Amino acid sequence: MCKSQFHEFLAALPKCEHHLHIEGTFEPELLFELAAKNNITLPADKDAAFASIEALKARYLTFANLDDFLGYYYIAMSALIDAADFEALAYAYFSKAASQNVRHAEVFFDAQVHTERGVAFETVVTGLKAAQRRAEKDFGITTELIMCLVKHLPLPDAMKTFAHARDGGFFADGTLLAVGMDSSEAPFPPKMWTELYDAAKAAGIKRTIHAGEEGPADYVVQALDLLDAQRIDHGLRSFEDDALIKRLVEQKTLLTTCPLSNLKLQCIKSISEFPLRKLLDSGVRFSINSDDPAYFGGYILENYCVLQDTFGLTVKEWESIVTGAVLGSWCSEERKKQLLAEIDGVISTWSAKLGGQ
Ligand SMILES: Nc1ncnc2[nH]cnc12
Numbered sequence: 001m002c003k004s005q006f007h008e009f010l011a012a013l014p015k016c017e018h019h020l021h022i023e024g025t026f027e028p029e030l031l032f033e034l035a036a037k038n039n040i041t042l043p044a045d046k047d048a049a050f051a052s053i054e055a056l057k058a059r060y061l062t063f064a065n066l067d068d069f070l071g072y073y074y075i076a077m078s079a080l081i082d083a084a085d086f087e088a089l090a091y092a093y094f095s096k097a098a099s100q101n102v103r104h105a106e107v108f109f110d111a112q113v114h115t116e117r118g119v120a121f122e123t124v125v126t127g128l129k130a131a132q133r134r135a136e137k138d139f140g141i142t143t144e145l146i147m148c149l150v151k152h153l154p155l156p157d158a159m160k161t162f163a164h165a166r167d168g169g170f171f172a173d174g175t176l177l178a179v180g181m182d183s184s185e186a187p188f189p190p191k192m193w194t195e196l197y198d199a200a201k202a203a204g205i206k207r208t209i210h211a212g213e214e215g216p217a218d219y220v221v222q223a224l225d226l227l228d229a230q231r232i233d234h235g236l237r238s239f240e241d242d243a244l245i246k247r248l249v250e251q252k253t254l255l256t257t258c259p260l261s262n263l264k265l266q267c268i269k270s271i272s273e274f275p276l277r278k279l280l281d282s283g284v285r286f287s288i289n290s291d292d293p294a295y296f297g298g299y300i301l302e303n304y305c306v307l308q309d310t311f312g313l314t315v316k317e318w319e320s321i322v323t324g325a326v327l328g329s330w331c332s333e334e335r336k337k338q339l340l341a342e343i344d345g346v347i348s349t350w351s352a353k354l355g356g357q
């Protein structure tokens with residue numbers, strides 16, 4: 001069976017995306033457009049990569065590590081000013097995701113980074129919500145927002161943003177689904193954030209955190225032990241610790257993995273180093289995601305395809321991956337049932353076409 005036919009099957013599979021930074025979908029074309037509209041000068045005097053769309057895209061091919069990438073990611077955000085900018089950004093992602101059969105997406109946004117530069121929390125959320133409503137109407141995709149706090153700023157700053165969202169009723173009214181943490185990892189272990197996660201837990205708010213991307217397996221252990229995190233974003237390095245894997249399996253903790261991101265940020269040297277076989281064989285619940293697709297050369301489907309080309313999975317294995325992604329989602333039981341039924345339909349159509357692959 002030809003590679004492209006299997007890719008067609010992967011495209012048809014109903015998908016859930018759980019690890020996607022909306023600011024990481026900021027394509028250079030839209031970045032330059034919004035920077036011009038908002039009179040934001042990108043720092044081409046300090047870094048020639050900002051001289052043109054082409055130069056920036058070329059620079060995105062050479063990230064040395066997570067922090068190298070984050071420098072560009074945070075500068076680009078400075079071009080997002082009003083609610084319409086956030087709406088345009090998010091709607092572009094939802095359209096692209098829907099075209100790849102993402103049926104449910106739980107999306108991060110970096111609230112604190114925007115408020116810190118003077119953009120009101122309400123502006124960000126208003127724009128994102130408008131895009132969510134339009135996307136559900138236009139494509140039938142269900143979406144949720146996860147507010148990420150950033151590890152490179154002090155705990156009191158994170159607490160202030162968290163309290164603003166909690167006390168403003170943004171979690172209680174369903175505008176926000178959960179709280180997470182992202183940004184630079186190694187210098188900022190999970191144990192630094194217990195106060196934030198205790199407060200989220202006390203308020204009945206779901207909790208996730210980036211851990212085990214560049215940091216060691218022990219950071220994942222800390223996230224479980226000290227933060228009571230219910231989901232782990234990346235968790236790539238969890239396989240350094242057998243007891244941790246056993247625990248993740250028993251607790252059915254979802255790892256939201258991101259293969260192309262890991263490759264582009266030099267966490268792995270080649271896709272063959274991505275622990276896909278271990279994830280499947282151990283029974284850890286995981287999903288495959290795009291993280292920051294505008295920066296890493298691929299949206300969710302490209303992540304699925306590169307894994308297929310490298311590991312040659314069967315239809316059954318893909319069925320178990322997309323089913324696990326549904327089960328690990330934070331959507332209603334009713335929505336899960338719909339998504340599982342959609343998967344059943346696509347699998348029966350394609351099993352016949354692909355004949356026992
Ligand atoms: N891959 C990643 N790791 C940590 N923080 C991030 N923010 C956006 N992408 C990220």
Ligand SMILES: [Zn+2]
Pocket residue numbers: 019020021182210233291
């Ligand atoms: Zn991420």
